[in-house]
Amino acid sequence: MNTILFDLDGTLIDSSEGIIKCVLYTLDFYGIKEPDTAKLYRFIGPPLSESFERYYGFSHEKAYEAVQKYRERYNTTGIFECKLYPGVEKCIRTLKEQGYRIGMASSKPEVSCKRILEHFGILPLFDDVVGATFDGTRDKKSEILKEVMHRWSHIPKSEMCLIGDTMFDVNGAKELGIACLAVSFGFGDVKEMKEAGVIGVCDSMEELPGMLKK
Structure with missing residues (x-):
């Protein structure tokens, strides 16, 4: 080997801080409040779009859109919150x-x-x-x-x-x-x-x- x-x-x-803050930012955009941030650790690891679909019932198209919204914050701020x-x-x-x-x-x-x-x-x-x-x-x-x-x-x-x-x-x-x-x-x-x-x-x-x- x-x-x-x-x-x-x-x-x-x-990378939990940045990912969780960016998921909260995205959910807030869609009017979704998530008081239990511990649930958002599920977003760490799998593809983001799959997680938006699985845990918040987003359609495939809406999940793709949500990932773009997530990246608005992630690419400028969240990426280095780790x-x-x-x-x-x-x-x-x-x-x-x-x-x-x-x-x-x-x-x-x-x-x-x-x-x-x-x-x-x-x-x-x-x-x-x-x-x-x-x-x-x-x-x-x-x-x-x-x-x-x-x-x-x-x-x-x-x-x-x-x-x-x-x-x-x-x-x-x-x-x-x-x-x-x-x-x-x-x-x-x-x-x-x-x-x-x-x-x-x-x-x-x-x-x-x-x-x-x-």
Whole structure:
């Protein structure tokens, strides 16, 4: 295994503040009041349009429109309302020194992923960054991973491992036949991910290089 693919939200960054504020901004536009902000953590991970449809009954067309409204606030303010989890930069630098190829596979738009990594000064540590497209043609985790495999077609999927924090990561990796290692400090259900057959669960970024060696 020589190629490590990182999810972004809930794996490398705690993006909850920005995402929740932007969802509230969007719901307010449609006259929807959500007093229980804890419910909005469900928006972290899956494609936004799917969440607006599933949790607020939006039609496919209205959900697409809602994502554009969400991005009004997100692209100017919400994108940087986040923080790196402890030990992220040191972990990635260690993996690079050990000879791993480092990529990103996120359901967040690719441009946004690059802006965030650049904001924290770690974009140069990544060999490639693969994210969603703004038009929705590539937003599911399996579609993101297919694009990774297209760009890195010379690398066997047996050499790849996805590091993620939710079942969207686990299921996407499973669909493509890629190993998945879960982190316990993100937004997913650790018990559910264990039962789904992840190769391990990492409790901190400091642990990751050692776990990958095993």
